[in-house]
Amino acid sequence: MERIYNKLVRDRIPTIIRENGETPIIKVLDKYEYKEELEKKLYEEYKEVIEAVGDNRVEELADMLEVIRALAKLESKSLNDIIMIADNKNKKRGAFEERIFLEKVIEIENKQ
Numbered sequence: 297m298e299r300i301y302n303k304l305v306r307d308r309i310p311t312i313i314r315e316n317g318e319t320p321i322i323k324v325l326d327k328y329e330y331k332e333e334l335e336k337k338l339y340e341e342y343k344e345v346i347e348a349v350g351d352n353r354v355e356e357l358a359d360m361l362e363v364i365r366a367l368a369k370l371e372s373k374s375l376n377d378i379i380m381i382a383d384n385k386n387k388k389r390g391a392f393e394e395r396i397f398l399e400k401v402i403e404i405e406n407k408q
Contacts, residue, residue, distance in 0.1 A: 341356060
C-alpha cells in the first residue's frame with residue numbers, strides 16, 4: 297500500500313519512516329523548488345494554526361516558526377534577525393496587544 301504525500305517534510309521524517317519498517321521515496325529539491333515548497337508549507341501551517349486550540353495551537357505555532365526560520369535562511373537571515381526586525385517594528389508602530397481594530401480614516405479637507 298502507498299500513501300502519497302508530495303510535500304516538504306522535516307529532515308528526520310525519512311529516518312522515522314524507515315524506523316517504522318516502511319520505505320520513504322524522496323527527492324532533494326533545488327533552491328527554487330525548495331522556496332516554493334516552503335511557501336506552501338507556511339500556508340499549510342497557517343491553516344493548522346487557525347484550526348488548532350490550546351496546546352495544539354502552540355505546537356502548530358512552533359511548526360510555523362520552523363518554516364519561518366527556513367525562509368529566513370533562504371534570505372541569508374536568521375530567526376534572530378527576524379525577531380530583531382519585529383522588535384524594531386514593535387517600537388515604531390506598536391504590537392497587537394491593545395486589540396485595536398481600525399474601522400476607517402477621515403481625510404483632512406484641504407484648507408485654501
